[in-house]
Amino acid sequence: MDPAALIERYNRAWNDHDVDTIMSMHTPDMVFHNHTRDVRVEGAEVRPLLESTFAEQPDLRLRGRGSYFGDDFAICEWTATASDAEGREIEWDGVDIFPLRGGLIARKDVYSSSHAPRVVDREG
Numbered sequence: 001m002d003p004a005a006l007i008e009r010y011n012r013a014w015n016d017h018d019v020d021t022i023m024s025m026h027t028p029d030m031v032f033h034n035h036t037r038d039v040r041v042e043g044a045e046v047r048p049l050l051e052s053t054f055a056e057q058p059d060l061r062l063r064g065r066g067s068y069f070g071d072d073f074a075i076c077e078w079t080a081t082a083s084d085a086e087g088r089e090i091e092w093d094g095v096d097i098f099p100l101r102g103g104l105i106a107r108k109d110v111y112s113s114s115h116a117p118r119v120v121d122r123e124g
Contacts, residue, residue: 003069007076009104011066012068017054023047023124027106034110057082065093074098079100081120090117 006025013021023046032049033040041049054060067076075098081091094112098105 003074004067005068006100006103006105007069007074007098011062011064011076011078014102017058017060019054020049027061027101027104030105031107032110033108034112036050036110036112036114053083059083072100074100075099080114084119089120089122092117093122 010025016028026046029043030046031040031042032046037046039049060080060082061099062078062080065079067077068075068108074096076091076096078096079091081089084090092113094110094114097107097109097111
C-alpha cells in the first residue's frame with residue numbers, strides 16, 4: 001500500500017474509533033509517542049491507550065490540514081475537535097510523524113496544542 005493510501009485509511013479508522021483497524025496498520029513493535037502528553041507506549045500497549053482515548057473523548061474527530069509523504073514516512077497536519085468536561089466544543093492543532101516499515105506504521109510521534117485547546121464559537 002502506498003503511504004498516502006495507508007494514512008488515508010488510518011485517519012478514517014481514527015475518526016471511526018476503529019481500534020482493530022488501527023492496530024492492524026501498525027507493526028508489532030510499533031511505538032506511539034504523544035510528546036505533548038508525555039505518553040509513550042509500544043506494541044500491544046497501544047491498544048489500551050487507543051481504547052481509553054476514545055472512551056474519554058467519544059466525539060473526537062480529526063480533520064486533515066495537509067500531508068507529506070516519502071517512501072518510508074508520512075507527516076500529517078490536523079485539527080482535532082471534541083467536547084470538554086463542560087460540554088463545550090474544543091479544538092486543537094497537531095502534527096503526526098509516521099515512520100513506515102513494510103507497508104505498516106512503525107511509529108507515531110504526536111505533537112499538538114492539546115494542552116491549550118480553543119473553545120469553538122459557532123455563533124461568532
